[in-house]
Structures are given as C-alpha cells and as structure tokens.
Amino acid sequence: MDPANLRDLGGIDVPGGTVRTGVALRSDDLSSMSPAFAEKLLGQGLRSVIDLRSYAEVSQTGRGPLSALDLTYHHVPLLDTAASPAHLARRFGPMTPEQVGVLPSVPAPNPLPSSRTVKPSRSATSATSR
Incomplete structure (x- = not known):
C-alpha cells in the first residue's frame, strides 16, 4: 500500500530558488x-x-516498516495533540480552500541532533509545539 497523499515538493518556489x-x-x-x-x-x-x-x-500507529530500515528518524511534533479538524480550526482559525497549505508560521524546533533515532522529551517539545 502506498502512503496517502505522497508527493514530491520539487518545483516549489522558496527564498533563493526552487526545491x-x-x-x-x-x-x-x-x-x-x-x-x-x-x-x-x-x-x-x-x-x-x-x-x-x-x-x-505516533503512539497509535508507530513508524511502520520504515522503522526496520537504515534511515535517520527525527520526531519533531508540530502539535502536542492529535490534529483533528476541530483542533486545527481552533488553532489557526477558519480557512478558505485557497489558504489550506499556507498555515501561519509555527516556532522552529530545536536544531535536529545527528543521532540515528531522536526521542525528544515531552517537556522539550511541548514548548515548541504551541
């Protein structure tokens, strides 16, 4: 089974060029x-x-078959709770279809460590996921 909504971000304009x-x-x-x-x-x-x-x-579904492969994995949660549509509406306000995908900026997480598996503590990420 292919993952839902998998797509290449190539071609998206970013400051200084294109992905x-x-x-x-x-x-x-x-x-x-x-x-x-x-x-x-x-x-x-x-x-x-x-x-x-x-x-x-993550605790509900895990990492799936990727956990058995030699990959660098970083868990950097953007939200501290599961993102239901109601939760997203409360967090970001009402959005038109044109605005979906252009969410307001969220604070950047701490720099990603270079370890193979990253398991940040709840307290370290709860401050960055608000």
Missing part, C-alpha cells in the same frame, strides 16, 4: 505503507524522515 525534484517528499502517516513500498523509497534515495505527528499519533 529540486526528488529532494523533499511529503506524506500523510507513513506507518500504513507496505514493506515493499518502504524498500522502494529506500532504493530511490530516501535517507531521512522528519515526523511532524503528535506523540498521540
């Missing part, structure tokens, strides 16, 4: 992908995963 194709992918929950699809991504050059899900979301 190169094949450099950054984004997806929904990666835990639902098949082991074969995970191996395919690894074969295509996947080396790092930055997981923005909340602690609750």
Whole structure:
C-alpha cells in the first residue's frame, strides 16, 4: 500500500530558488505503507524522515516498516495533540480552500541532533509545539 497523499515538493518556489525534484517528499502517516513500498523509497534515495505527528499519533500507529530500515528518524511534533479538524480550526482559525497549505508560521524546533533515532522529551517539545 502506498502512503496517502505522497508527493514530491520539487518545483516549489522558496527564498533563493526552487526545491529540486526528488529532494523533499511529503506524506500523510507513513506507518500504513507496505514493506515493499518502504524498500522502494529506500532504493530511490530516501535517507531521512522528519515526523511532524503528535506523540498521540505516533503512539497509535508507530513508524511502520520504515522503522526496520537504515534511515535517520527525527520526531519533531508540530502539535502536542492529535490534529483533528476541530483542533486545527481552533488553532489557526477558519480557512478558505485557497489558504489550506499556507498555515501561519509555527516556532522552529530545536536544531535536529545527528543521532540515528531522536526521542525528544515531552517537556522539550511541548514548548515548541504551541
């Protein structure tokens, strides 16, 4: 099974240029992908995963088949609770379809450590996820 909403961010304009194709992918929950699809991504050059899900979301579904692969994994939750539509509406206010994907800035997390698996403490990330 392919992950939901997996897409290449290549071609997106950013300050100073454009994101190169094949450099950054984004997806929904990666835990639902098949082991074969995970191996395919690894074969295509996947080396790092930055997981923005909340602690609750990660504890419910885990990391899936990617956890068995030689990848750098960073858990950097943007929200301290699972992101229901109601929660997002309270946090960011009402949004038109054109505004979806252009959310207000959130504080940057601490720099990512270079360890293979990152498990930040709840207290360290709760301040950055507000």
